[in-house]
Amino acid sequence: MVGARAANLLIRYIAGNVQKLRDERGLAQEQLAERADMHVTYLRKLERGSVNPSVRSLVAVAEALEVPLESLFLPSIRRPPRAGRPPRNPKPTG
Secondary structure (H helix, E strand, O other), X not given: OHHHHHHHHHHHHHHHHHHHHHHHOOOOHHHHHHHOOOOXXXXXXXXXXXXXXXXXXXXXXXXXXXXXXXXXXXXXXXXXXXXXXXXXXXXXXX
């Protein structure tokens, strides 16, 4: 079970780093997806942490962002997205 937790944490780091680096460069998801030669839907899933990206995909994203591959694996400053549904907003009372 420790291996699965570590893998999930790493996927969350990657998701947060890709989103942070893309935002820092002022790129839309569509622009990064085009540069990385991948479908924008896949990139969105990658940024949410809902896919287990292949090494090829990670290399393509790193090259498109012009960063070393290892920078995608560092603990991200941005809070990594949590898997699953977002929490519901409570209905206002009154």
